[in-house]
Amino acid sequence: xxxxxxxxxxxxxxxVLSANDGRTDFPIQNLPFAVFRRQGTQEAWRGGVAIxxxxxxxxxxxxxxxxxxxxxxxxxxxxxxxxxxLMALGAGKVxxxxxxxxxxxxxxxxxxxxxxxxxxxxxxxxxxxPASIGDYTDFYTSIHHATNIGKQFRPDNPxxxxxxxxxxxxxxxxxxIGISGQSFKRPRGQLKSPxxxxxxxxxxxxxxxxxxxxxxxxxxxxxxxxxxxxQAESHIFGLVLFNDWxxxxxxxxxxxxxGPFLSKSFASTISPWIVTMEALAPFRTSFAHPADDPQxxxxxxxxxxxxxxxxxxxxxxxxxxxQMRNAKAxxxxxxxxxxxxxxxxxxxxVTHHTxxxxxxxPGDLLGTGTLSGPTLDQAxxxxxxxxxxxxxxxxxxxESRTWLEDGDTVILRGWCEKPGTVRIGFGECVGTVLPSx
Numbered sequence: 001x002x003x004x005x006x007x008x009x010x011x012x013x014x015x016v017l018s019a020n021d022g023r024t025d026f027p028i029q030n031l032p033f034a035v036f037r038r039q040g041t042q043e044a045w046r047g048g049v050a051i052x053x054x055x056x057x058x059x060x061x062x063x064x065x066x067x068x069x070x071x072x073x074x075x076x077x078x079x080x081x082x083x084x085x086l087m088a089l090g091a092g093k094v095x096x097x098x099x100x101x102x103x104x105x106x107x108x109x110x111x112x113x114x115x116x117x118x119x120x121x122x123x124x125x126x127x128x129x130p131a132s133i134g135d136y137t138d139f140y141t142s143i144h145h146a147t148n149i150g151k152q153f154r155p156d157n158p159x160x161x162x163x164x165x166x167x168x169x170x171x172x173x174x175x176x177i178g179i180s181g182q183s184f185k186r187p188r189g190q191l192k193s194p195x196x197x198x199x200x201x202x203x204x205x206x207x208x209x210x211x212x213x214x215x216x217x218x219x220x221x222x223x224x225x226x227x228x229x230x231q232a233e234s235h236i237f238g239l240v241l242f243n244d245w246x247x248x249x250x251x252x253x254x255x256x257x258x259g260p261f262l263s264k265s266f267a268s269t270i271s272p273w274i275v276t277m278e279a280l281a282p283f284r285t286s287f288a289h290p291a292d293d294p295q296x297x298x299x300x301x302x303x304x305x306x307x308x309x310x311x312x313x314x315x316x317x318x319x320x321x322x323q324m325r326n327a328k329a330x331x332x333x334x335x336x337x338x339x340x341x342x343x344x345x346x347x348x349x350v351t352h353h354t355x356x357x358x359x360x361x362p363g364d365l366l367g368t369g370t371l372s373g374p375t376l377d378q379a380x381x382x383x384x385x386x387x388x389x390x391x392x393x394x395x396x397x398x399e400s401r402t403w404l405e406d407g408d409t410v411i412l413r414g415w416c417e418k419p420g421t422v423r424i425g426f427g428e429c430v431g432t433v434l435p436s437x
Contacts, residue, residue, distance in 0.1 A: 001233045001277070001281075001284070001304050001308060001309075001347075002091065002095070002233070002276075002277045002278035002280070002281045003281060004281050004282055005095075005099070005278075005281075006099070006102070007028075007029065007031070007098055007099055007102040007278070007279075008029055008279075008281060008282050008421070009029075010029070010420065010421055010422045012028050012029065012102070012106055012422075013028065013106070013107045014027070014028040014051060014052065014105045014106060014107060015105065015106070015107050015108070015109060015112045015116075016028075016051045016052045016054050016105060016119070017052070018052030018053040018054065019051050019052030019054075019105075020052070021052075022422075022423065023423075024052050024053065024425075025050075025273075025415060025423075025424060025425025025426060025427050026050035026051055026052055026053075026273075026424070026425070026427075027052070027422050027423070027424060028051065028102060028105050028106065029279065029421075029422045029424055030050065030275060030279050030424040030425070031049050031050070031051065031098055031101050031102065031105075031276075031279060032049070032050050032238070032273040032274055032275045032276065032279065032426075032427075033047060033048070033049055033078060033083055033086070033130065033238070033273070033274050033276070034047070034048050034049075034050065034055075034127055034130055034272040034273045034274065035047055035048070035081065035082060035083060035127065035128045035129070035130045035131075035272075036048045036055060036120070036125045036126065036127050036128070036272070037125070037126060037128075038120060038124055038125060038126075039124055039125060039126045044059075044081060045081040045082075045128050046058060046059040046079050046080070046081060047059075047077075047078040047079050047080060047083055047086070048120070048125070049078070049101055050122065050273055050427070051105055053121060053122050053123070054119045054120065054121060054122065055119065055120045055121070055122055055125055056101065056105070056115060056118070056119065057118040057119070057120055058075065058078045058079040059079040059118075060117070060118025061075070061079075061104075061114070061115055061118055062075050062076060062079045063118075064111075064114040064115065064117070064118065065114075066100075066104055066111045066114050066115065067097075067100055069096075070093065070096040071096045071097045071099070071100035073089065073093060074086060074089055074093040074094055074096060074097035075097055075100070077089055078097060081128075082129075082130070082131050082132050082363070083130050083131050083237075083274070083363070084131050084132055084362045084363040085362075086237075087131060087216065087217065087218045087219070087237040087362035087363055088218070088219060088220070088362035089218075089219075090218060090219045090234065091218060091219075091233075091234050091237075091277065091278065094218075094237070094276060094278070095278055098276065098278060098279070126181075127179050127180065127181070127272035128179060129177065129178070129179055129270070130216070130240075130272065130274055131216060131362070131363035131365075132363055133174040133177055133363055133364065133365050134174065134361050134363060134364055135171070135174060135360075135361070135364045135365075136171070136172045136173065136174040136177060136268075136364070136365045136366075136367070137169050137170070137171055137172065137353060137364075137365075137366050137367070138169060138170055138172045138212075138244060138260075138264070138366075138367035138369060139167055139168065139169040139344070139349055139366065139367060139368055139369045140163075140167075140168040140169065140369040140370075141167065141342040141343050141344045141349070141368045141369045141371070142341060142342060142343060142368075142369060142370055142371050142372045142373075142380075143159070143163065143164075143343040144341065144372045144373055144374050144378070144379075145369065145370040145371070145372035145379070145380065145381070145384065146158075146159055146163055146168075147159050148372060148376075148379060148384040149383065149384070152383075152387070152388045163343075164289070164293050164294050164343075165294055165297070166352065167300075167344045167348060167349055167352045168369075169349070169352075169353070169366075169369075170259045170260060172260075172264055172265065172268070172367070173264075173265040174365065176265055176266060176267050176268060177268045177269075177270060177365065178267060178268070178269050178270075178431075179269070179270060179272055180241075180269060180270065180271050180272050180427070180428060180429045180430045180431070181430055181431075182267065182269045182430075182431045182432075183431070183432040183433075183434050184245070184266065184267035184431065184432075184433070184434060185266075185434045185435065185436055185437050186203050186204055186207060186406060186433055186434065186435060186436040187203070187204050187207075187247050187250065187262070187263075187266035187267075187436070188201060188202060188203050188204070188436055188437070189201065189204060189247060189250035189254075189262050189263065190250065190253060190254065190262075191204075191205075191249045191250060191253055192253045199253060203436035204247035204248075204249055204250055204436075205249055205403065206247065206248035206249040206383075206389065206403045207245065207246075207247055207248075207403050207404040207433060208245070208246040208247075208248050208381050208382045208383055208403060208404065209243055209244075209245060209246070209317060209334075209380075209381060209382060209404070209410050210243065210244040210245070210246055210369075210370040210380060210381050211243065211315055211317045211335065211337070211370060211371055211380035211381070211412055212241075212242040212243070212244055212367045212368045212369060212370055212371055212380075213239050213240065213241065213242055213313070213315075213339060213367075213368045213371065213414070214239065214240040214241070214242035214270050214365050214366070214367055214368075215236055215239055215346050215349065215350075215365070215366040215367075215368065216236070216237045216238055216239070216240065216274055216363065216364075216365060217235060217236065217237065217350070217360045217361065217362060217363065217364040217365070217366070218234070218235055218236055218237035218238075218362060219234065219235050219362065220235070220359060220360045220361040220362055220364075221235065221354055221359055221360055222359060223357060223358075223359040224357040224359075225354075225357065225359075226299075226351070226354045226355050226356070226357060227350055227351055227354045227360075228299075228302075228351065229299065229300060229301065229302040229305055229347055229348065229351045230302050230304065232305075232346075232347035232348070232350040232351045233277055233346065233347045233350075235350050235360065236277050236346055236347070236350060237274065237276065237277070237362075238274040238275050238276040238277055238279075238280075239274070239275055239277075239280070239311075239313075239346070239426070240270045240271045240272075240273070240274055240275070240426065240429070241270065241271040241315075241412045241413070241414050241426050241427075241428075241429035242268065242269070242270050242271075242365075242367050242368070242412075242429065243268065243269045243270075243410060243412055243429055243431055244264065244268050244367055244370070245264075245266065245267045245268060245269070245431065246260075246263060246264060246381070246383075247262070247263040247264075247266065248263070248383055248403070250262055250263040251263030251264070267431070268367075269429055269430070269431040270365075270429060271412070271414075271426050271427050271428060271429035272427065273426060273427045275424065275426055279424060280311055280313075280416065280424075282416075282418070282421045283311055283312045283313065283416040283418065283421070284308035284309075284310065284311065284312075285308065285310035285311065285312050285340050286306065286307055286308065286309075286310060287305060287306055287307075287308075287309035287310040287345050288306060289343070296348070299351060299352075299355060300344075300348050300351060300352060302347075305345055305347050305348065309345035309346075309347055309348070310339075310340045310342070310345060311339050311340060311346070311416075312338065312339070312340050312416060312418065313338060313339040313340070313414050313415070313416050314336070314337075314338055314414065314415050314416070314417070315336070315337050315338060315339060315371060315380070315412070315413070315414045316333060316335070316336050316337075316412070316413045316414070317333070317334045317335045317380060317410060317411070317412055318331035318332060318333050318334060318410070318411045318412075318413070319331060319332055319334055319395065319401065319404075319408055319409070319410055319411075320332075320408070320409040320410075320411065321395070321397075321399055321401075321405070321407065321408055321409075322405075322406075322407035322408070323397060323399060324395075324397055324399075325407075325409070327397070329396075329397055330396075331409075331411055332395040332396040332397065334382075334385065334393065334410075335372075335377065335378060335379055335380055335385065336377070336378065337371055337372060337373040337378040337379075337380055338371075338373060338378075339368070339371055339414075341371065341372075341373045341374060341378070342368060342371060346366075346368075349366055349368070350366070353366065370384075372384060382401065382402070382403055382404070386401075386402050386403075389402050389403065404433050405433070406433055406434065406435045407432070407433065407434075408432070408433050409430060409431065409432040409433075410430070410431055410432075411428055411429070411430050412428065412429035412430075413425070413426070413427075413428055413429075414426040
Protein backbone atom coordinates (compact mmCIF):
# COMPACT_ATOMS: atom_id res chain seq x y z
CA UNK A 1 0.00 0.00 0.00
CA UNK A 2 1.15 3.54 -0.74
CA UNK A 3 2.72 5.27 2.24
CA UNK A 4 2.69 8.88 3.36
CA UNK A 5 5.70 10.78 1.99
CA UNK A 6 6.87 14.34 1.35
CA UNK A 7 4.16 14.96 -1.28
CA UNK A 8 1.52 14.78 1.46
CA UNK A 9 3.11 17.44 3.69
CA UNK A 10 0.22 19.76 4.70
CA UNK A 11 2.64 22.69 4.83
CA UNK A 12 3.32 22.51 1.09
CA UNK A 13 1.91 25.33 -1.04
CA UNK A 14 2.00 25.93 -4.77
CA UNK A 15 2.88 28.92 -6.95
CA VAL A 16 -0.52 28.20 -8.56
CA LEU A 17 -2.40 30.30 -6.02
CA SER A 18 -5.80 28.67 -6.57
CA ALA A 19 -4.31 25.44 -5.20
CA ASN A 20 -3.87 27.02 -1.77
CA ASP A 21 -7.38 28.24 -0.94
CA GLY A 22 -8.36 25.25 1.24
CA ARG A 23 -11.51 24.65 -0.81
CA THR A 24 -10.19 23.30 -4.08
CA ASP A 25 -10.32 19.59 -4.81
CA PHE A 26 -6.88 19.87 -6.34
CA PRO A 27 -4.23 21.19 -3.95
CA ILE A 28 -0.60 20.25 -4.49
CA GLN A 29 -1.14 17.24 -2.20
CA ASN A 30 -3.50 15.63 -4.76
CA LEU A 31 -2.16 15.87 -8.36
CA PRO A 32 -4.70 13.62 -10.13
CA PHE A 33 -4.45 12.60 -13.80
CA ALA A 34 -6.87 13.07 -16.72
CA VAL A 35 -6.89 13.24 -20.52
CA PHE A 36 -7.91 16.60 -22.00
CA ARG A 37 -7.68 19.19 -24.76
CA ARG A 38 -8.85 22.79 -25.11
CA GLN A 39 -12.57 23.14 -25.75
CA GLY A 40 -13.62 23.73 -29.33
CA THR A 41 -10.29 22.68 -30.83
CA GLN A 42 -9.00 19.69 -32.72
CA GLU A 43 -5.88 19.53 -30.56
CA ALA A 44 -4.51 16.10 -29.80
CA TRP A 45 -5.80 14.54 -26.61
CA ARG A 46 -3.04 14.31 -24.00
CA GLY A 47 -2.57 13.68 -20.32
CA GLY A 48 -2.86 16.45 -17.77
CA VAL A 49 -2.50 16.92 -14.02
CA ALA A 50 -4.87 19.09 -11.97
CA ILE A 51 -3.47 21.83 -9.75
CA UNK A 52 -5.96 24.30 -8.32
CA UNK A 53 -8.14 25.53 -11.19
CA UNK A 54 -5.43 24.79 -13.76
CA UNK A 55 -4.14 21.79 -15.73
CA UNK A 56 -0.49 20.96 -16.19
CA UNK A 57 -0.27 20.02 -19.86
CA UNK A 58 2.02 17.01 -19.63
CA UNK A 59 3.00 17.18 -23.29
CA UNK A 60 4.08 20.82 -22.88
CA UNK A 61 5.86 20.11 -19.59
CA UNK A 62 7.68 17.21 -21.18
CA UNK A 63 8.77 19.39 -24.09
CA UNK A 64 10.02 21.98 -21.61
CA UNK A 65 12.44 19.37 -20.30
CA UNK A 66 11.58 19.51 -16.61
CA UNK A 67 11.53 15.73 -16.07
CA UNK A 68 14.58 13.53 -15.75
CA UNK A 69 15.77 10.32 -14.16
CA UNK A 70 13.17 7.97 -12.68
CA UNK A 71 10.33 10.42 -13.40
CA UNK A 72 10.98 10.69 -17.14
CA UNK A 73 9.42 7.39 -18.37
CA UNK A 74 6.24 8.07 -16.39
CA UNK A 75 6.11 11.68 -17.62
CA UNK A 76 6.36 10.46 -21.22
CA UNK A 77 3.54 7.98 -20.62
CA UNK A 78 1.41 10.66 -18.91
CA UNK A 79 1.59 12.83 -22.03
CA UNK A 80 0.03 10.17 -24.28
CA UNK A 81 -3.59 10.25 -25.58
CA UNK A 82 -4.62 7.63 -23.01
CA UNK A 83 -3.13 6.77 -19.63
CA UNK A 84 -2.96 3.00 -20.18
CA UNK A 85 0.81 3.05 -20.62
CA LEU A 86 1.24 5.13 -17.45
CA MET A 87 -0.98 2.69 -15.55
CA ALA A 88 1.05 -0.26 -16.81
CA LEU A 89 4.30 1.20 -15.43
CA GLY A 90 3.22 0.48 -11.88
CA ALA A 91 2.86 2.42 -8.65
CA GLY A 92 6.59 2.95 -8.13
CA LYS A 93 7.18 4.86 -11.36
CA VAL A 94 3.97 6.86 -10.91
CA UNK A 95 5.21 7.81 -7.45
CA UNK A 96 8.46 9.16 -8.96
CA UNK A 97 6.38 11.33 -11.31
CA UNK A 98 4.14 12.63 -8.50
CA UNK A 99 7.23 13.61 -6.52
CA UNK A 100 8.73 15.43 -9.51
CA UNK A 101 5.46 17.24 -10.19
CA UNK A 102 5.13 18.16 -6.53
CA UNK A 103 8.60 19.71 -6.50
CA UNK A 104 8.00 21.56 -9.77
CA UNK A 105 4.70 23.02 -8.57
CA UNK A 106 5.84 24.07 -5.09
CA UNK A 107 6.15 27.73 -4.20
CA UNK A 108 9.64 28.87 -5.15
CA UNK A 109 10.25 26.11 -7.69
CA UNK A 110 12.85 26.80 -10.38
CA UNK A 111 10.45 25.20 -12.90
CA UNK A 112 7.64 27.71 -12.38
CA UNK A 113 8.18 29.66 -15.60
CA UNK A 114 8.56 26.53 -17.72
CA UNK A 115 5.36 24.93 -16.44
CA UNK A 116 3.32 28.14 -16.26
CA UNK A 117 3.73 28.63 -20.00
CA UNK A 118 1.87 25.36 -20.59
CA UNK A 119 -0.93 25.68 -18.02
CA UNK A 120 -4.50 25.35 -19.31
CA UNK A 121 -7.44 26.64 -17.23
CA UNK A 122 -9.83 23.83 -16.37
CA UNK A 123 -12.69 26.10 -17.44
CA UNK A 124 -11.30 25.97 -21.00
CA UNK A 125 -10.79 22.19 -21.15
CA UNK A 126 -12.82 19.24 -22.33
CA UNK A 127 -12.10 15.67 -21.28
CA UNK A 128 -11.94 12.22 -22.80
CA UNK A 129 -12.00 8.88 -21.03
CA PRO A 130 -8.65 8.72 -19.23
CA ALA A 131 -7.94 5.19 -20.45
CA SER A 132 -9.03 2.75 -23.08
CA ILE A 133 -11.24 0.55 -20.89
CA GLY A 134 -10.86 -3.02 -22.09
CA ASP A 135 -13.09 -4.63 -19.49
CA TYR A 136 -15.49 -3.46 -16.82
CA THR A 137 -16.72 -5.36 -13.77
CA ASP A 138 -19.30 -4.05 -11.33
CA PHE A 139 -19.29 -5.25 -7.74
CA TYR A 140 -21.85 -5.07 -4.92
CA THR A 141 -19.78 -3.95 -1.94
CA SER A 142 -22.33 -2.15 0.23
CA ILE A 143 -24.07 -4.56 2.59
CA HIS A 144 -26.52 -1.76 3.36
CA HIS A 145 -27.50 -1.40 -0.31
CA ALA A 146 -27.76 -5.18 -0.69
CA THR A 147 -29.96 -5.40 2.41
CA ASN A 148 -32.19 -2.46 1.43
CA ILE A 149 -32.79 -3.94 -2.02
CA GLY A 150 -33.25 -7.44 -0.61
CA LYS A 151 -35.95 -6.27 1.78
CA GLN A 152 -38.03 -5.08 -1.16
CA PHE A 153 -38.01 -8.51 -2.80
CA ARG A 154 -37.35 -10.93 0.09
CA PRO A 155 -38.57 -9.29 3.33
CA ASP A 156 -37.89 -12.42 5.39
CA ASN A 157 -34.47 -13.14 3.84
CA PRO A 158 -33.07 -9.91 2.39
CA UNK A 159 -29.40 -10.89 2.24
CA UNK A 160 -28.47 -13.98 0.27
CA UNK A 161 -26.14 -16.39 2.12
CA UNK A 162 -23.12 -15.93 -0.14
CA UNK A 163 -22.95 -12.15 0.33
CA UNK A 164 -20.84 -12.20 3.50
CA UNK A 165 -18.40 -14.70 2.04
CA UNK A 166 -17.65 -13.58 -1.50
CA UNK A 167 -17.39 -10.18 -3.23
CA UNK A 168 -20.32 -10.36 -5.64
CA UNK A 169 -19.85 -8.88 -9.11
CA UNK A 170 -20.89 -9.15 -12.74
CA UNK A 171 -19.17 -8.30 -16.02
CA UNK A 172 -20.59 -5.15 -17.59
CA UNK A 173 -20.15 -3.35 -20.89
CA UNK A 174 -17.29 -0.87 -21.29
CA UNK A 175 -18.36 0.69 -24.60
CA UNK A 176 -21.13 2.79 -23.02
CA ILE A 177 -18.97 4.26 -20.23
CA GLY A 178 -18.67 8.01 -20.78
CA ILE A 179 -16.90 10.96 -19.22
CA SER A 180 -18.48 13.59 -16.95
CA GLY A 181 -20.81 15.82 -18.95
CA GLN A 182 -22.34 12.78 -20.64
CA SER A 183 -25.93 13.17 -21.84
CA PHE A 184 -27.80 10.03 -22.78
CA LYS A 185 -31.22 9.10 -24.08
CA ARG A 186 -33.66 7.44 -21.74
CA PRO A 187 -33.28 3.73 -22.53
CA ARG A 188 -35.95 1.59 -24.12
CA GLY A 189 -36.33 -2.06 -23.35
CA GLN A 190 -38.58 -4.98 -22.67
CA LEU A 191 -40.80 -4.39 -19.62
CA LYS A 192 -43.56 -6.43 -18.06
CA SER A 193 -46.11 -5.10 -15.62
CA PRO A 194 -47.10 -7.55 -12.87
CA UNK A 195 -50.69 -7.70 -14.17
CA UNK A 196 -49.78 -7.94 -17.87
CA UNK A 197 -49.91 -11.17 -19.87
CA UNK A 198 -46.93 -10.25 -22.04
CA UNK A 199 -44.04 -7.78 -21.96
CA UNK A 200 -43.82 -4.61 -24.06
CA UNK A 201 -40.92 -2.63 -25.51
CA UNK A 202 -41.13 0.97 -24.36
CA UNK A 203 -39.07 3.69 -22.62
CA UNK A 204 -37.87 3.04 -19.09
CA UNK A 205 -40.14 4.67 -16.51
CA UNK A 206 -37.98 3.86 -13.47
CA UNK A 207 -34.64 5.42 -14.28
CA UNK A 208 -32.25 5.50 -11.34
CA UNK A 209 -28.76 6.47 -10.26
CA UNK A 210 -26.12 4.45 -8.44
CA UNK A 211 -23.45 6.41 -6.61
CA UNK A 212 -20.29 4.32 -6.83
CA UNK A 213 -16.54 4.64 -7.12
CA UNK A 214 -14.57 3.32 -10.06
CA UNK A 215 -11.24 1.56 -9.53
CA UNK A 216 -8.78 1.80 -12.43
CA UNK A 217 -6.43 -1.17 -12.72
CA UNK A 218 -2.75 -0.29 -13.04
CA UNK A 219 -0.32 -3.10 -13.65
CA UNK A 220 -2.09 -6.24 -14.83
CA UNK A 221 -1.48 -9.91 -14.09
CA UNK A 222 -0.80 -12.82 -16.41
CA UNK A 223 -3.59 -15.22 -17.31
CA UNK A 224 -3.60 -18.02 -14.73
CA UNK A 225 -1.78 -16.00 -12.06
CA UNK A 226 -3.80 -14.61 -9.16
CA UNK A 227 -2.90 -11.43 -7.26
CA UNK A 228 -2.30 -12.01 -3.52
CA UNK A 229 -4.04 -9.65 -1.14
CA UNK A 230 -0.64 -8.32 0.00
CA GLN A 231 0.08 -7.14 -3.57
CA ALA A 232 -3.43 -6.15 -4.64
CA GLU A 233 -3.12 -2.40 -4.23
CA SER A 234 0.06 -2.30 -6.30
CA HIS A 235 -2.26 -3.26 -9.17
CA ILE A 236 -4.57 -0.26 -8.60
CA PHE A 237 -3.76 3.03 -10.32
CA GLY A 238 -6.45 5.17 -8.69
CA LEU A 239 -10.11 5.97 -8.15
CA VAL A 240 -12.82 8.01 -9.89
CA LEU A 241 -16.45 8.82 -9.17
CA PHE A 242 -18.84 6.52 -11.02
CA ASN A 243 -22.58 6.78 -11.74
CA ASP A 244 -23.97 3.44 -12.91
CA TRP A 245 -27.32 4.60 -14.31
CA UNK A 246 -29.94 1.87 -13.93
CA UNK A 247 -33.29 1.11 -15.58
CA UNK A 248 -35.11 -0.56 -12.70
CA UNK A 249 -38.19 -1.70 -14.64
CA UNK A 250 -36.07 -3.29 -17.37
CA UNK A 251 -33.87 -4.82 -14.66
CA UNK A 252 -36.82 -6.37 -12.80
CA UNK A 253 -37.91 -8.31 -15.90
CA UNK A 254 -34.52 -9.38 -17.25
CA UNK A 255 -32.30 -10.09 -14.25
CA UNK A 256 -33.44 -13.66 -13.48
CA UNK A 257 -31.47 -15.89 -13.71
CA UNK A 258 -28.24 -14.26 -14.96
CA GLY A 259 -28.38 -10.74 -13.55
CA PRO A 260 -28.27 -7.23 -15.09
CA PHE A 261 -28.03 -6.83 -18.87
CA LEU A 262 -29.72 -4.04 -20.88
CA SER A 263 -30.82 -2.33 -17.67
CA LYS A 264 -27.20 -1.32 -17.07
CA SER A 265 -25.47 -1.16 -20.46
CA PHE A 266 -27.03 2.01 -21.91
CA ALA A 267 -24.81 4.50 -20.02
CA SER A 268 -22.38 4.82 -17.12
CA THR A 269 -20.52 8.03 -16.28
CA ILE A 270 -17.13 8.58 -14.63
CA SER A 271 -15.38 11.71 -13.41
CA PRO A 272 -12.37 12.77 -15.51
CA TRP A 273 -9.75 13.01 -12.76
CA ILE A 274 -8.15 9.83 -11.41
CA VAL A 275 -6.95 10.31 -7.84
CA THR A 276 -4.01 7.99 -7.27
CA MET A 277 -3.79 5.55 -4.39
CA GLU A 278 -0.70 7.42 -3.23
CA ALA A 279 -2.64 10.69 -2.95
CA LEU A 280 -5.22 8.85 -0.81
CA ALA A 281 -2.65 7.48 1.65
CA PRO A 282 -3.44 9.97 4.48
CA PHE A 283 -7.10 8.94 4.43
CA ARG A 284 -6.72 5.25 5.16
CA THR A 285 -8.96 3.57 7.71
CA SER A 286 -9.01 0.18 9.34
CA PHE A 287 -11.19 -2.53 7.84
CA ALA A 288 -13.07 -5.35 9.55
CA HIS A 289 -16.25 -7.33 9.19
CA PRO A 290 -18.52 -7.29 12.24
CA ALA A 291 -17.41 -9.86 14.79
CA ASP A 292 -20.63 -11.86 14.39
CA ASP A 293 -20.24 -12.09 10.59
CA PRO A 294 -18.16 -14.71 8.78
CA GLN A 295 -14.59 -13.48 8.52
CA UNK A 296 -12.93 -13.26 5.09
CA UNK A 297 -11.31 -16.44 3.85
CA UNK A 298 -7.50 -16.49 4.08
CA UNK A 299 -6.92 -15.38 0.49
CA UNK A 300 -8.96 -12.22 1.23
CA UNK A 301 -7.24 -11.53 4.56
CA UNK A 302 -4.04 -9.61 5.21
CA UNK A 303 -2.58 -7.54 8.03
CA UNK A 304 -2.23 -4.40 5.91
CA UNK A 305 -5.74 -4.77 4.51
CA UNK A 306 -7.14 -5.02 8.04
CA UNK A 307 -5.06 -2.14 9.35
CA UNK A 308 -5.62 0.34 6.53
CA UNK A 309 -7.59 -1.24 3.68
CA UNK A 310 -10.54 1.14 4.08
CA UNK A 311 -10.71 4.65 2.64
CA UNK A 312 -12.40 7.65 4.27
CA UNK A 313 -13.96 9.31 1.22
CA UNK A 314 -17.07 11.48 1.61
CA UNK A 315 -19.51 10.97 -1.27
CA UNK A 316 -22.43 13.15 -2.31
CA UNK A 317 -25.13 12.99 -4.98
CA UNK A 318 -27.14 16.03 -6.03
CA UNK A 319 -29.91 16.58 -8.57
CA UNK A 320 -30.53 19.60 -10.77
CA UNK A 321 -33.97 19.49 -12.36
CA UNK A 322 -34.98 21.51 -15.43
CA GLN A 323 -37.00 23.77 -13.13
CA MET A 324 -33.95 24.41 -10.93
CA ARG A 325 -31.81 25.10 -13.98
CA ASN A 326 -34.30 27.58 -15.43
CA ALA A 327 -34.59 29.33 -12.06
CA LYS A 328 -30.79 29.31 -11.64
CA ALA A 329 -31.35 27.55 -8.30
CA UNK A 330 -28.74 25.40 -6.60
CA UNK A 331 -28.94 21.61 -7.05
CA UNK A 332 -30.58 19.63 -4.25
CA UNK A 333 -28.71 17.00 -2.29
CA UNK A 334 -30.04 13.47 -2.62
CA UNK A 335 -27.58 11.70 -0.33
CA UNK A 336 -24.32 11.96 1.62
CA UNK A 337 -22.35 8.84 2.48
CA UNK A 338 -18.79 7.52 2.86
CA UNK A 339 -16.76 4.84 1.11
CA UNK A 340 -15.55 3.52 4.46
CA UNK A 341 -18.93 1.74 4.85
CA UNK A 342 -18.08 -0.71 2.03
CA UNK A 343 -18.14 -4.39 3.05
CA UNK A 344 -15.13 -5.25 0.84
CA UNK A 345 -11.99 -3.20 0.19
CA UNK A 346 -10.60 -2.23 -3.20
CA UNK A 347 -7.71 -4.64 -2.65
CA UNK A 348 -10.07 -7.51 -1.92
CA UNK A 349 -11.93 -6.84 -5.17
CA VAL A 350 -8.70 -7.17 -7.16
CA THR A 351 -7.65 -10.31 -5.32
CA HIS A 352 -11.02 -11.99 -5.70
CA HIS A 353 -11.30 -11.00 -9.37
CA THR A 354 -8.03 -12.82 -10.08
CA UNK A 355 -8.33 -15.81 -7.73
CA UNK A 356 -9.45 -17.96 -10.66
CA UNK A 357 -6.56 -16.75 -12.81
CA UNK A 358 -8.50 -13.99 -14.60
CA UNK A 359 -6.05 -11.57 -16.18
CA UNK A 360 -6.71 -7.91 -15.43
CA UNK A 361 -5.17 -5.36 -17.77
CA PRO A 362 -4.07 -1.72 -17.37
CA GLY A 363 -7.11 0.50 -17.77
CA ASP A 364 -9.69 -2.09 -16.77
CA LEU A 365 -12.38 -0.57 -14.57
CA LEU A 366 -13.95 -2.08 -11.46
CA GLY A 367 -17.12 -0.50 -10.06
CA THR A 368 -17.57 -0.74 -6.31
CA GLY A 369 -21.32 -1.07 -6.55
CA THR A 370 -23.76 1.35 -4.93
CA LEU A 371 -22.10 2.73 -1.79
CA SER A 372 -25.08 3.20 0.52
CA GLY A 373 -24.36 3.81 4.19
CA PRO A 374 -26.09 2.35 7.25
CA THR A 375 -28.98 4.85 7.42
CA LEU A 376 -31.62 5.61 4.79
CA ASP A 377 -30.40 9.18 4.26
CA GLN A 378 -27.09 7.63 3.17
CA ALA A 379 -28.74 5.46 0.51
CA UNK A 380 -27.19 5.98 -2.92
CA UNK A 381 -30.00 5.03 -5.31
CA UNK A 382 -33.57 6.25 -5.71
CA UNK A 383 -34.90 2.72 -5.40
CA UNK A 384 -33.68 2.82 -1.78
CA UNK A 385 -34.40 6.48 -1.02
CA UNK A 386 -38.01 6.06 -2.17
CA UNK A 387 -38.51 2.54 -0.75
CA UNK A 388 -39.03 1.08 -4.18
CA UNK A 389 -40.99 4.06 -5.47
CA UNK A 390 -43.47 4.26 -2.59
CA UNK A 391 -42.14 7.43 -0.92
CA UNK A 392 -41.03 10.18 -3.33
CA UNK A 393 -38.00 12.28 -2.36
CA UNK A 394 -38.95 15.89 -1.58
CA UNK A 395 -36.54 18.38 -3.14
CA UNK A 396 -35.57 21.78 -1.76
CA UNK A 397 -37.50 23.74 -4.42
CA UNK A 398 -40.79 21.95 -3.72
CA GLU A 399 -40.49 19.36 -6.50
CA SER A 400 -40.36 15.66 -5.77
CA ARG A 401 -38.77 12.69 -7.48
CA THR A 402 -39.57 9.00 -7.42
CA TRP A 403 -37.47 8.25 -10.49
CA LEU A 404 -35.40 10.46 -12.78
CA GLU A 405 -37.28 12.62 -15.28
CA ASP A 406 -36.12 13.88 -18.67
CA GLY A 407 -33.86 16.91 -18.24
CA ASP A 408 -32.62 15.88 -14.80
CA THR A 409 -28.90 16.30 -14.21
CA VAL A 410 -27.20 14.28 -11.48
CA ILE A 411 -23.94 15.50 -9.95
CA LEU A 412 -21.63 13.27 -7.92
CA ARG A 413 -18.89 14.71 -5.72
CA GLY A 414 -16.26 13.11 -3.51
CA TRP A 415 -13.61 14.45 -1.16
CA CYS A 416 -11.31 13.52 1.75
CA GLU A 417 -10.58 15.68 4.76
CA LYS A 418 -9.45 15.20 8.33
CA PRO A 419 -7.49 17.20 10.92
CA GLY A 420 -3.80 17.51 10.12
CA THR A 421 -4.24 17.00 6.37
CA VAL A 422 -5.10 19.10 3.34
CA ARG A 423 -8.51 18.43 1.82
CA ILE A 424 -8.39 16.69 -1.57
CA GLY A 425 -11.23 15.80 -3.93
CA PHE A 426 -12.31 14.15 -7.14
CA GLY A 427 -14.01 17.00 -9.01
CA GLU A 428 -17.48 16.26 -10.33
CA CYS A 429 -19.19 13.46 -12.21
CA VAL A 430 -22.12 14.95 -14.15
CA GLY A 431 -24.73 13.30 -16.36
CA THR A 432 -28.05 14.40 -17.89
CA VAL A 433 -31.10 12.41 -18.95
CA LEU A 434 -32.47 13.16 -22.44
CA PRO A 435 -35.85 12.03 -23.79
CA SER A 436 -36.07 8.55 -25.24
CA UNK A 437 -35.43 8.17 -28.95
